[in-house]
Amino acid sequence: MLQVPFIRDNKAVVIERLSKRNIDAAKLIDDVIVLDEKRRSTQADLDNTLAESNSISKEIGNLFKSGKVEEANALKAKTGELKEASKTLTEQLNTTAESLQELLFQIPNVPHESVPDGNSEEDNEEVFKAGEVPSLHEGAQPHWELAKKYDIIDFELGNKITGAGFPVYKGKGARLQRALIAYFLDKNTAAGYTEYQLPHLVNEASGIGTGQLPDKEGQMYHVTEDNLYLIPTAEVPGTNIFRNTVLNEADLPIGITGYTPCFRREAGSYGAHVRGLNRLHQFDKVEIIRVEHPTKSYEALDSMVNHVKGILEELKLPYRILRLCAGDTSFASALTYDFEVFSTAQDRWLEVSSVSNFETFQANRLKLRFKNANGKNELAHTLNGSSLALPRILAGILENYQTETGIDIPEVLRSYTGFDSI
């Protein structure tokens, strides 16, 4: 959520930057400013009414004390009127504030100046590419075939137990999953991130805090009996650690990492791109989250990108980094880099990580602040990224490391798996 004073002071810039997202925000921004003015003037009226009412109440108290009961009772009539007035004003204030909030919820984050124009993934800018695309043997297969051939992932069993998109990992497949999680967590903690184990269900306030609610409600599994939501990413519980928090400047930067399963309804997805591990309702992911001083957040973003790069290089997977264009950058993000691994057998790029700087957009909703050098509370910047998402990494490994006789395990993982090949 953008800050109203920021919108007020930078109206033209906000509109211009939002136009990169292909949004004509002029009307929306005007409405916000008008509503905010109305909110403030209603608040002022209400405050004055309450002030008068407060002072009369005090007077009544004093009159009662000195035994002037009749005078006191006379004043009560006056406060009755004020009470009515303040009630109406409160209602007005609430509706105005709600409408304002609704508008603000509709406005995405302002893209960073380096974000390229564009509407779709074709306009994303490749900023880095590395790794060798292996030349596979004749008859190389996509991972869903390999999974069946080596009996390491059972999609049909998942269908039986739960439904589509809930695969069952077996034997070496399960062990490889566990190895990847442990390896990622080790890399992240070695880079200074503190490991967390987080709840997999969150309440409504947390969903609102990171922006899944109220808009993207349909994307989360909802446990209605207890009004809890299954997390779509560790970002939700991880970032909500800091909801309604005032940190000390010296606490920054904060870096945390955690492994969680992620649950996504993926309503509306279909087709070839959802085959195998490409798109699932439940998958595993190791996330990194940072809370940064506003002057340091882009430095932090770079270091996160370098960190993920390091992991992909150790895994020796061919990958590229994209700077997402404005149209492809998620609602809350100011700047996002996507990492994609090349799947040789599928002959396509698979997104394995998305690293974003949200600047104050999330912090504003979360009320995540720190006490700055002047002793004032200031919104912090939040960032997060996958480090990394398991299924497509697994797909990438299976497909790129396949040989005619099996699947080699990347060397860095062998101490975790306890075997060299499948």
Add this chain to the structure above:
RNA sequence: GGAGAAAUGGCAGAGUGGUCGAAUGCGGCAGUCUUGAAAACUGUUGAGGGUCACACCUCCGGGGGUUCGAAUCCCUCUUUCUCCGCCA
């Protein structure tokens, strides 16, 4: 799941209808003293809205109510603690 108790500022902890945004202690910050530090002493120290700045308003777990007036009374939700039950 049942019975009972509780939730107050960074922490501890007073406050059961009016002058309480809130005693006191600890902690934090600033100063005095000191070569420096500690101790001692003095001052200061929650958040949000609003204003050029004041004023002013709101917040004593969340929401609602009673009252001219609520931290204080009532309802409700959440959380914590104690006891019982169940349980990995």
